[in-house]
Amino acid sequence: MGNDPGPDHADDDAFRISAAEELVGDIDLDPFLGPRHDPLAGPLDSPIEIDTSGPPLLVLRDLLCDERFPEKFSRALRSVDPDFREMFPRDPGPVLREFVRAMSWALETTEEARGDQATVEEVVDFARHLGADHRKLELTPAHHQHFGEALGSTLRHLAGRAWDDRLQTTLTTAYRVLSSALQQGAEQDQGPARVGATVVDVLRPTRDVAVVRLVSDVMIDYHPGQYLSVLTPYSPGVWRRLSPAMPSNPAGQIEFHVRDVPGGALSGSLVRGVEVGDRWVLARPLGLLEVDRTEPYRDVLMIAGGTGIAPLRCLLMDMMRFGENPRVHLFYGSRYPGELYDLPTLVDLAATSPWLTVQPVAEEADDPWWAGPAHDLPRTLHRRQLGTLVDVVTRWGTWADRQVIVSGSPDMLRATVRGMVAAGTPRENISFDRP
Structure with a gap:
């Protein structure tokens, strides 16, 4: 240490730490004990250059699109609320990049609306639709609050000295509107947020395709051509969209076809690891594929x-x-x-x-x-x-x-x-x- 009091005074130093404490201090205990410091502390690799004189919604969009945002936001989320550690996959990058894409669209569309209420309502409807899909995550108001706190701290960190009250006020307002719409969408949707299902049969017609048959705990009422959000035990935290190959039925029988896609976050482990007796989680049906039966019929x-x-x-x-x-x-x-x-x-x-x-x-x-x-x-x-x-x-x-x-x-x-x-x-x- 810098100001060593010397061996004669070592026992009198109330701030002296032991060798064991020094060793523990070098170990990352965040996953076990929670954050001890600001997860975003430390200098940036290089300062980001933003023009704060532009519309604040677009300034926030530019900060979101910074290549460092997903990694830093992931750290902030995991630190602000332990629940987010379980909700996100081991590599949250793809999920957070989708968040950046959706949030950027919402900010750009709102700015371009120039106060047009119909366009702003389109953004709000999008958030409600997304909230209905996010019912599967079983988010609470506290989760939404903590998510907003992590988002704000990440953007402030990226902006550095360029962050000001105008950006803070715009972010607070935009997030409050979108978060409220997300929660409204989740509350308005009908039916269970999640349904359990058991694998009852597995066929492997080719070396890289698995046909998985399941029986759900309760019937899932989906339209033919829709897809379901699926959570499996093979890649924790990874939700994927899979399309049933047979219509919904009272017996709860469902069949999915999955191909092993090289580099896929789930498909490879699913195709190789799925077995009879495995438990899956199925969530809200989505999708718009349908046959138009309006008469006269069109082929x-x-x-x-x-x-x-x-x-x-x-x-x-x-x-x-x-x-x-x-x-x-x-x-x-x-x-x-x-x-x-x-x-x-x-x-x-x-x-x-x-x-x-x-x-x-x-x-x-x-x-x-x-x-x-x-x-x-x-x-x-x-x-x-x-x-x-x-x-x-x-x-x-x-x-x-x-x-x-x-x-x-x-x-x-x-x-x-x-x-x-x-x-x-x-x-x-x-x-x-x-x-």
Whole structure:
């Protein structure tokens, strides 16, 4: 220590610490004992340059978009309320980046509204909708308060000396309005915030796909084509959107199709680790995929890539309840023929549904050697076509007279929608849910 009193006076130094205490002081005990210091204390790597003369809502947006915000905000959240340690996954970065995207949109839209009440109400409605989805987190008013405190301390830290009363007042007002709307949305939503479900069967039709069948503790009333928020034991704190492959039913039976996506936060551990008897948590259904049954019927084009077949199969199964249906032409594609794992079920549906035609598509003619034994695929009305989904679909024309429903990976969605619009399909005819 700097001012060592010397050995003769060591016992008289009331502030002297032992070697054991020095060692403990070097260990990060925050996860066990809570914060001892300001979690945001310490100098920034480099000062952020902001123009405080601009609109305060946009200044706050710029602070949110600073690349250091997610990491520093995560530390502040975990320190201000221990509950947030359990709510967030081990790597909270992706979740917090989504928060930044939503908050930035709200701030920008409010600033651009220039006081227009209808536009401001659109932002508030967005927050209410988000609050309904966040019921699954079971947030209390204290959680909202602590979240706001962590947000304020993080933005003040990033702004440094540029922070002033104007920014503080704007942030306080904006957060109070949005937080109130979030809580209103959670209170207005009906039904349980969470529903438990037990895995009763697991199929692995390919090396990287798991078909998981569950029975929920109580029936979940979702519309065909919607998705559910799902929490599993394989990646704690990670909620994912999964689309049921069968309609809601009184028995609580639900089926999900999950592909192992390289680098995914959940899919790999789920596909490899799911077993019968595991307990999952399911939350509020969302999504807008549907077949327009307005008469006169307009024919339907469905395009599914990989596990994107799940919500479309759910729609088809629901349509079988009706005596009359629009004609449906389904293109079901994958990289290799053997990955068309749900084709037998689709062929069975088509065998009893004269309004349904199934067109298999594969980018490659043969399965790779590492795929294992090849299974004979059922014969369909149409022979399997080679090529990407968008190429095969657009070979048949623009489909401009159809309602088009697309489901698959983000890359597949982008390529298919862009390709169809370029081929002449009206964009307003195409619907899909963003993963």
